[in-house]
Amino acid sequence: MADSKTILSGAEEKMDMAIMYLEDALAHIRAGKADVRLLDGIRVDSYGSMVPINNVAAVTTPDARSIAIKPWDKSMFRVIEKAIIDSELGIMPENNGEIIRIGIPPLTEERRKQLAKQCKGEGETAKVSVRNARRDAIDALKKAVKDGMPEDEQKNSEAKLQKSHDKYIKQIDDMLAAKDKEIMTV
Secondary structure (H helix, E strand, O other), X not given: OOXXXXXXXXXXXXXXXXHHHXXXXXXXXXXXXXXHHHHOOOEEEEOOEEEEHHHOEEEEEEEOOEEEEEEOOOOHHHHHXXXXXXXXXXXXXXXXXXXXXXXXXXXXXHHHHHHHHHHHHHXXXXXXXXXXXXXXXXXXXXXXXXXXXXXXXXXXXXXXXXXXXXXXXXXXXXXHHXXXXXXHOO
């Protein structure tokens, strides 16, 4: 028989995973500011294996509007440049032979609205995950009652679960509000 603590901690773990997913998803949405995490999804061919850019170069943000990439091996300039051009980033890199610079252009109003909509979609996905974790835990608690758990323990656990759910939903809303503000700030 599963006890309520195990069920609740499993649900909390799933809700934490939803928050971590959302943090990662929001970090990869370009909001007009330079962030080295924008390059996380871009892979380059290094000695026969596909690796992230930060494995073959030093990636920094010298200011809020640009990312600087300094490859450790001079032969990687072309490969990194091509990978950035072929990516979904949509920005043309500048190569001066020493450093590859990526200038982050200011966003248009239309693009800002598009990004805000994309953030809301990611937030909704995270909220659905939190709700699913709550539903699965409630189902497990109901099953545990059939296996001999006292009903008052089930009710108390459901109340704790609801509080936990509300806390995570509020956290998601706060993250979305912060990202929305960041996107809409000109």
